[in-house]
Amino acid sequence: MNNMNDSLPDLMRRATETLEPESTDLVERGMKRGAVLRRRRTALLSLSGTTAVLVTAGIVFGGTQVLGSPDHKQAPVASAPAAAATTPAKPAAPATGKDTLATLRKLVPAGLQISKPTSMDGGLGGQNSASIVVDDGNGASWLMVTTGYAYGNPTDCSNSLPHTCTIQADGSALEAVTREAVSRNGHLKEASSNYVMLTRPNGTQVALTSMSAAGEGSPVTRKQPLFTLTELAKLAGSKNWGYPPKKTITQQPAAEPKPPVVPLPATLATLKKVIPGHPQLSQPHTWGGGQNGYNGASYVTNDGKGASSVDALLTTSAPVKKCPEEGLSHCKVRSDGSVLAWANNVPSYDDSRQQKYGIVGNFIQLYLPDGRTINMSSFNGLGEKPEVKHTRAAPAYTVEQLTNMADSKLWIFPGGTK
Structure with a gap:
């Protein structure tokens, strides 16, 4: 046995590593976002039944803090008289991965060195993603964003780890998770990261990850991720994000629970x-x-x-x-x-x-x-x-x-x- 200083989501996930594959997948989905949460494959397809560890359990906590709404209230805008509305407003064009990258670069605070820009569109569920490596002089930090849509219950916190998800004043669901570095046998397996996902009542979703490394699987380059949970939440709450065309998702039938199904x-x-x-x-x-x-x-x-x-x-x-x-x-x-x-x-x-x-x-x-x-x-x-x-x-x-x-x-x- 190895002495490990891992978070409970990791420990509990490893407790299921010897289980049947389909059960492991379900536990990963339910613990979602604790390991789960910060990866691009978990980012935006909030299908029914999906965080984690980390139980964690987390338990508790998957390691997180509860955040307030990232949005500032806007003054109401008076509507134009009905008689003047002769031409309907043209809807905004769907955003591409390149558009998402441009928005990300625009929102990053001035003074940071930016390198290694990437973008992609057409991911699972039709989402866009973009990433950059940012450096404030204290080490490189990978910053990745995914934009798209939630499917199922868009603002439901019921499957989130304890204290990782809050419903905001506007009805949005904000999930925030801090994940510690993971080591195996004395070797770093995964750098630490901060992750937030903001899901609005209309189903639009923005997920952001900041790591203490220059990319997933890369060596640690700084003590902590450059962006805190609060800072990531502020980025996610920006009105500047555009979204890809919404796709029709055909969901596979959910796995049938074996008896007993315990309330x-x-x-x-x-x-x-x-x-x-x-x-x-x-x-x-x-x-x-x-x-x-x-x-x-x-x-x-x-x-x-x-x-x-x-x-x-x-x-x-x-x-x-x-x-x-x-x-x-x-x-x-x-x-x-x-x-x-x-x-x-x-x-x-x-x-x-x-x-x-x-x-x-x-x-x-x-x-x-x-x-x-x-x-x-x-x-x-x-x-x-x-x-x-x-x-x-x-x-x-x-x-x-x-x-x-x-x-x-x-x-x-x-x-x-x-």
């Missing part, structure tokens, strides 16, 4: 029952459910010694018989054939923010012999990456307590998907 409130209720003691519970949250093939639930607990987030993620797929080669730092096969992996006091950040916020978490992953799997975590704050200082010295629940909760016979596991 999310039932999973939340079970979590409430298995939490030991009588702490104060607040901020209930659920994600997944139905055709996603997994159920997630979380609470913020307070036993009088400070707030602590606790969460659970349940799914069912191919049985795991031995300890995964990668993942949590400790693992054993128990006498009943179940596989238990765990890690204590895992720091949430691998940079100066860890000293600033001090968030650590305890994690367990329990693989039952019949394929049922439960992941649980507890943090010494409001979540994994709440961007606020820790609220207690240690997570409220130890690995042993999390294991006892996971071992409860009260859990009803969703049956995955066909």
Whole structure:
């Protein structure tokens, strides 16, 4: 086993890497945007059932902060008299990838060095994309934008990781995710990034990613992405973006859930029952459910010694018989054939923010012999990456307590998907 300082969305995703391919795909879609979120392939096709980690879970938090509306209110414009409206206004021409690149360059603050411009149109769902590498003198940072349309429920936050999505005053949905660098066996696999996606009530969508590298899969070139979540949200909220022609998308039938299909409130209720003691519970949250093939639930607990987030993620797929080669730092096969992996006091950040916020978490992953799997975590704050200082010295629940909760016979596991 390797000691890893990875975010919970990564840990939970790795917990499903040995599952059947179709189930893995569903978990990736539901955890979306935590890993999920910042990639061009996840950017703009918000089909039914799609974030992540990162459970994460995230759980909680996938590591993010909640942002206000990026738009400034505009003064109302008086309409022209009906008699004067003899010629209807000509609709704006659809934008191309080159138009998107031109807008991106226009919106980037002055004084930054810009290089390696790229653009593309006609992607999946008809979206446009563009990217540039920007440098403020502290290292290159890849900035990528995708514009297009949401399909399904355009401003629905129900499948987002906790605290990563907010509904703005104008009805838009703003999703914001910070993703830490990911390492495997001491080698960097992925640089850190900030990601936002703004979906307006009319279905138009803008997604932006800023990385601490000059491109996906490239070596790290700076400590943090050049653009913060707030700055990316401001760019996404610009009225200057144009959009490609809207295409008719024929959606494939959603995967049929295998029985049982467990209501999310039932999973939340079970979590409430298995939490030991009588702490104060607040901020209930659920994600997944139905055709996603997994159920997630979380609470913020307070036993009088400070707030602590606790969460659970349940799914069912191919049985795991031995300890995964990668993942949590400790693992054993128990006498009943179940596989238990765990890690204590895992720091949430691998940079100066860890000293600033001090968030650590305890994690367990329990693989039952019949394929049922439960992941649980507890943090010494409001979540994994709440961007606020820790609220207690240690997570409220130890690995042993999390294991006892996971071992409860009260859990009803969703049956995955066909």
